[in-house]
Amino acid sequence: MKTITVLVIVAAVASSVQAANCGVVPTQFALTSFISTPSPPCIGRQLCISVSGTLNTPIIEGSKLNIAGKFLNHLVYADNYDLCKLLADQGTPCPLPITTTDATVCINVKTNAPPNVGSNVTFAAFNGDGGTIWCEETKGVVVKNC
Numbered sequence: 001m002k003t004i005t006v007l008v009i010v011a012a013v014a015s016s017v018q019a020a021n022c023g024v025v026p027t028q029f030a031l032t033s034f035i036s037t038p039s040p041p042c043i044g045r046q047l048c049i050s051v052s053g054t055l056n057t058p059i060i061e062g063s064k065l066n067i068a069g070k071f072l073n074h075l076v077y078a079d080n081y082d083l084c085k086l087l088a089d090q091g092t093p094c095p096l097p098i099t100t101t102d103a104t105v106c107i108n109v110k111t112n113a114p115p116n117v118g119s120n121v122t123f124a125a126f127n128g129d130g131g132t133i134w135c136e137e138t139k140g141v142v143v144k145n146c
């Protein structure tokens with residue numbers, strides 16, 4: 001099955017971590033599950049996320065994945081990706097049809113990620129049509145040197 005991987009670190013954090021939609025509506029992808037490996041995320045290493053859900057709009061070229069980590073309102077981590085490139089790397093090139101229910105994407109956790117600190121991370125995916133695919137903020141994301 002194909003997977004739409006929009007959330008990157010969300011799944012990698014402890015069960016005590018609170019994840020919530022950013023409040024952006026409407027979204028094009030309704031998430032039902034995700035798996036992230038490894039957990040916790042390792043600085044400088046690959047992190048892969050697999051998600052399942054329902055897509056109401058095809059994901060097309062020009063889509064982006066933006067990750068921003070904040071610690072007490074200071075931006076401590078930022079990374080932006082071409083979402084279609086990430087998907088293509090996993091064998092699911094855009095466009096992704098609305099029949100897509102599963103997808104995986106992998107990124108490398110940047111080496112300047114602050115270790116052992118619980119930061120609030122926003123994951124936002126925007127479609128090439130300008131719509132929001134998904135936006136979620138996860139509180140207390142901890143990345144490690146591992």
Ligand SMILES: *[C@@H]1O[C@H](CO)[C@@H](O)[C@H](O)[C@H]1NC(C)=O
Nearest residue numbers: 070071072073118119120139
């Ligand atoms: C995360 O957000 C909450 C508010 O939802 C805030 O109280 C907390 O200080 C934030 N944590 C960090 C590390 O910025």
